[in-house]
Amino acid sequence: MIALYTLATLLVILIWQATILHDADGYFSYFTELTHIGICSYYWASFTQTLFYALRQRHSIERTPEYPLQRWPRIFQLLHVMLGTTIISYPILVTIVFWALLASPAVFSTKFGTWSNISIHVLNTAWSLFEMIGTNSPPPRWSMLPCMIIILALYLALAYVTHATQGFYPYSFLNPSTSHSLLAGYIIGIAVAACIVFTLGKTIIHCCRLMGIVLRTLKCHLLNKRRHELNRELIVGLTSRLQAFNLGGNLVYFKSIMTPKISLASCVLLFSLSSFKTFAHTIFQELYVNGVDQGHLNGIRVPDYDGPITDVTSNDLICNGGINPYHQPISQTIIPVPAGAQVTAEWHHTLDGYDPTDPADPIDSSHKGPVISYLAAIPNATQTDVTGLKWFKIWEDGYIAANQTWGVDRLIANKGNVTFNIPSCIPAGQYLLRHEIIALHAATTYPGAQFYMECAQLQITGGGSTQPETVSFPGAYAGTDPGITINIYYPPVTNYTVPGSHYEFF
Numbered sequence: 290m291i292a293l294y295t296l297a298t299l300l301v302i303l304i305w306q307a308t309i310l311h312d313a314d315g316y317f318s319y320f321t322e323l324t325h326i327g328i329c330s331y332y333w334a335s336f337t338q339t340l341f342y343a344l345r346q347r348h349s350i351e352r353t354p355e356y357p358l359q360r361w362p363r364i365f366q367l368l369h370v371m372l373g374t375t376i377i378s379y380p381i382l383v384t385i386v387f388w389a390l391l392a393s394p395a396v397f398s399t400k401f402g403t404w405s406n407i408s409i410h411v412l413n414t415a416w417s418l419f420e421m422i423g424t425n426s427p428p429p430r431w432s433m434l435p436c437m438i439i440i441l442a443l444y445l446a447l448a449y450v451t452h453a454t455q456g457f458y459p460y461s462f463l464n465p466s467t468s469h470s471l472l473a474g475y476i477i478g479i480a481v482a483a484c485i486v487f488t489l490g491k492t493i494i495h496c497c498r499l500m501g502i503v504l505r506t507l508k509c510h511l512l513n514k515r516r517h518e519l520n521r522e523l524i525v526g527l528t529s530r531l532q533a534f535n536l537g538g539n540l541v542y543f544k545s546i547m548t549p550k551i552s553l554a555s556c557v558l559l560f561s562l563s564s565f566k567t568f569a570h571t572i573f574q575e576l577y578v579n580g581v582d583q584g585h586l587n588g589i590r591v592p593d594y595d596g597p598i599t600d601v602t603s604n605d606l607i608c609n610g611g612i613n614p615y616h617q618p619i620s621q622t623i624i625p626v627p628a629g630a631q632v633t634a635e636w637h638h639t640l641d642g643y644d645p646t647d648p649a650d651p652i653d654s655s656h657k658g659p660v661i662s663y664l665a666a667i668p669n670a671t672q673t674d675v676t677g678l679k680w681f682k683i684w685e686d687g688y689i690a691a692n693q694t695w696g697v698d699r700l701i702a703n704k705g706n707v708t709f710n711i712p713s714c715i716p717a718g719q720y721l722l723r724h725e726i727i728a729l730h731a732a733t734t735y736p737g738a739q740f741y742m743e744c745a746q747l748q749i750t751g752g753g754s755t756q757p758e759t760v761s762f763p764g765a766y767a768g769t770d771p772g773i774t775i776n777i778y779y780p781p782v783t784n785y786t787v788p789g790s791h792y793e794f795f
């Protein structure tokens with residue numbers, strides 16, 4: 290768009306001067322027009338580069354193909370960088386000098402004059418600012434500053450050549466006979482202004498990039514932290530709808546620039562939307578033995594906060610309670626359970642229990658994943674220290690490929706209730722029942738999977754003498770386990786391996 294507009298302006302002014310004013314030669318003597326040609330060619334170059342880039346991206350499997358420029362000789366690359374630097378410094382300089390030294394009421398005396406002056410003496414600064422703020426061009430190096438001054442000096446020489454060959458000064462203040470001692474002041478002043486504009490431009494680009502990095506980091510942070518709160522389809526829908534505004538040729542260029550900003554905008558939007566609802570986590574908080582309710586929060590070490598553990602190497606993975614401190618006082622109840630009994634574990638969104646008005650109770654339906662139960666013998670089921678215990682899996686509900694449902698889907702269908710059996714052959718004694726949900730909605734990378742678990746304090750009676758194989762917590766899980774780092778959205782899951790040991794009882 291900018292490329293088209295600047296080219297049109299350039300041609301119209303040139304043709305106007307040639308046909309109406311019969312002064313086409315003079316066109317190339319004005320610094321304004323020269324910088325205008327610079328802007329025009331720079332944006333055309335960028336447009337072509339981007340077009341090639343986009344075409345290559347479409348036709349190749351590489352995600353970041355080359356710009357044609359990257360294969361050109363170094364001298365062209367250097368020239369492109371120099372041109373880019375003039376784009377961010379000269380137009381602003383031109384605008385300042387023009388309006389400060391040269392502009393007269395005559396500027397707006399004709400329609401043509403008004404339009405051409407706005408096009409080349411105001412909009413040029415806008416294009417320049419766009420190059421600084423709207424694109425991801427790197428900031429110019431300091432070594433470019435002398436080049437900029439040299440080019441200005443060359444232009445000064447050209448101005449006097451113009452005087453010698455065409456008999457006029459492009460800018461009246463360059464005439465030594467009228468400006469006298471002020472001339473040196475003007476020239477030095479312009480050089481200083483050039484340095485300031487260059488430094489400002491460099492600073493602006495630096496700040497923009499820094500801000501971009503900060504925003505991107507923030508976005509990643511938000512995405513990781515709140516991914517389960519964000520409705521993925523909403524992101525995709527919003528992004529594509531916003532991108533639909535980016536129609537048309539030159540906007541191929543814009544698209545690559547704007548897409549990160551658009552997704553950022555939708556993230557911010559979604560984040561503000563999602564902050565209206567509370568976290569959609571969950572807590573195992575009540576146990577039934579052979580259908581008999583053992584009481585709310587009774588005999589279970591429950592935290593007040595319903596958030597997950599995500600570090601598989603943390604001791605918090607054993608029975609929670611570290612980063613999510615236990616609700617006080619911790620229950621001292623030890624629940625008697627006959628070996629072989631059927632038990633039901635009940636989960637709810639918060640410690641308040643069942644809430645039919647809460648769509649995220651017992652757990653938000655996005656939190657797909659397996660539900661698992663482990664037992665570990667322990668000298669005293671109420672003892673504080675839970676490290677070093679030997680755990681064995683007694684039950685699991687992973688993924689059923691036939692109807693694409695997860696253990697969590699069945700847990701939700703059963704209003705937070707999960708029923709399984711205590712093995713009948715294990716030795717009598719005190720045990721901890723570690724009952725767990727692994728939510729995989731954000732598990733594409735580790736850490737990402739969310740581990741929700743609480744431990745119930747049991748006195749198992751009866752039983753036998755079977756000593757099952759055991760695992761340790763932490764230790765049973767690794768971030769590389771296929772059941773822990775997994776994309777559950779695409780490709781569709783066909784076969785899911787529940788992490789941890791095999792279980793021998795079912």
Ligand SMILES: [Cu+2]
Binds near residue numbers: 656
């Ligand atoms: Cu959650």
